[in-house]
Structure formats: C-alpha cells, structure tokens
Amino acid sequence: MRHTFRAAAVALAGLAAIGFGTATATAQPAAPGPLQPISSLDLDRYLGRWHQLAAIPQPFSVICARDTTAQYGLTPEGNVSVRNDCTTWANTPNSITGTAQVVDPVTKAQLRVTFPQNGSADPTDVFPNYIVTAIAPDYSWALVGDPFRTSGFLLSRTPALTDAQWRAARTAIADAGYNGCVFLTSPTTGGRSDVSPLC
Numbered sequence: 001m002r003h004t005f006r007a008a009a010v011a012l013a014g015l016a017a018i019g020f021g022t023a024t025a026t027a028q029p030a031a032p033g034p035l036q037p038i039s040s041l042d043l044d045r046y047l048g049r050w051h052q053l054a055a056i057p058q059p060f061s062v063i064c065a066r067d068t069t070a071q072y073g074l075t076p077e078g079n080v081s082v083r084n085d086c087t088t089w090a091n092t093p094n095s096i097t098g099t100a101q102v103v104d105p106v107t108k109a110q111l112r113v114t115f116p117q118n119g120s121a122d123p124t125d126v127f128p129n130y131i132v133t134a135i136a137p138d139y140s141w142a143l144v145g146d147p148f149r150t151s152g153f154l155l156s157r158t159p160a161l162t163d164a165q166w167r168a169a170r171t172a173i174a175d176a177g178y179n180g181c182v183f184l185t186s187p188t189t190g191g192r193s194d195v196s197p198l199c
Contacts, residue, residue: 032177034147037109037131043102045139046132047072047080050155053141053191054169054183054198058151065089066187070155075099082113103128134172141165143172152178154198159190170198 052068055061061068064086073081080100088094096115103126104110110128129151134143141161145152154169161169173180181199185192 032149035131035133035145035149035176037104037107037133038135039109040107041109041132041135042139043080043108046135046142047074048157050142050157051159051188051191052153052186053156053159053161053188054154054185056145056150056152056182057184061086063088063094065091067189068186072100080111082115100130101126109133133176134169136165136168141169143169143176145176145178149176149178152183154183159188160192173198 048071050070050072052070055068066087068084068086071081071083071085075081080102082098082100083095084097085093085095096117098113098115098117100111100113102108102110103112109132111130112126112128113130114125127147129146130144131146132142132144136142139157141154141156143152143154152173154173156165170180173183179199181197183198185194185196185198187193187195
C-alpha cells in the first residue's frame with residue numbers, strides 16, 4: 001500500500017549499486033512472469049497493524065523519513081480500510097487513507113488499493129496493484145508487490161525481525177523474482193536505523 005523512503009538520491013544510489021544501465025555481452029536470463037500471489041490469504045489474520053521494514057523506493061514515499069506503518073481493517077461493505085502513517089523529515093506525522101478491494105476471490109491475496117486523496121479511486125478498475133506474494137506461516141511478516149515488481153514492501157508485525165526472519169524474507173524476495181538490491185531498509189524505532197540495500 002503506500003510506504004517509505006529516503007529521497008531520490010538514496011533511491012538512485014541503490015539502483016546504481018546494482019549496475020543499472022551497464023552494458024554487458026553476456027546473455028541475460030528471461031524476465032520473470034507477473035508476480036504471483038500466495039495460494040490462500042486469511043484476510044482476518046492479515047488485518048491489523050504492519051511496520052514497513054524495507055521497500056523499493058516510491059515517489060509518493062519520499063516525504064517519509066521513518067516509522068512507516070499500515071493499518072488494515074474491514075469496512076461495512078466488506079472491503080479493507082487502509083491507513084498509512086509515517087514520520088516526515090521535518091519530524092511531523094503524515095498519513096493517508098484509502099480502501100482495498102479483493103479482486104482475486106480464489107486466493108484473496110490480490111487486491112486493488114485506491115487512495116481518493118491521490119485521485120486513484122476509479123471503482124471500475126479491478127487490476128491488482130497489491131499482491132501478497134509471500135507470508136510467514138505465523139503471519140509475522142509479509143512480502144507485497146505489484147504484478148510488474150515496480151513496487152515491493154517487506155512488512156512485519158513488529159518493528160524488528162530476527163536474523164532467521166531476515167534470512168527467510170531475503171529468500172522470499174529472491175524467490176518472487178525480485179533483485180534484493182532494489183529493496184532499501186526502512187528506519188524504524190525499535191528496529192533498524194539504517195537505509196541499506198537487501199543484498
């Protein structure tokens with residue numbers, strides 16, 4: 001849904017670190033297909049508060065310096081209410097609210113998220129832009145992205161992960177067809193304070 005990150009310079013530095021735009025004479029592996037959802041999402045277990053611990057930087061999140069969270073609930077219509085919060089570089093709170101609609105009734109792991117404040121509230125658009133592609137068995141962390149992997153968010157129920165959880169999350173990122181180097185850690189009170197690529 002909507003999440004954090006250091007300014008464009010940090011994002012560009014992260015991309016430069018993995019050699020974007022570098023010519024090569026070797027054959028490149030085929031691009032992976034669209035991001036796949038998990039086989040089944042228990043939406044009731046998924047609701048509640050999540051901390052963003054890493055993400056692919058997005059233009060809308062440059063304002064966020066730290067402590068990005070998402071709060072999910074149920075609306076009277078049966079959709080998912082969305083509230084994203086963070087602390088800005090000016091040390092002020094920032095938030096945005098929206099709605100998510102399940103567009104995959106089989107897995108319930110593909111949703112369409114809209115934020116009316118951003119002009120993204122077309123009710124006829126049911127193309128998924130939020131796919132839960134990996135989740136811990138105990139729902140302690142989740143990996144979310146869009147079909148084309150232009151976005152990616154590592155979410156956790158707690159501000160920090162154990163070493164074992166970080167290893168599992170990095171494996172999930174690679175298994176989902178992402179390059180971990182494009183994910184940057186999100187500063188979180190009680191967790192990591194650095195902004196570093198996951199590679």
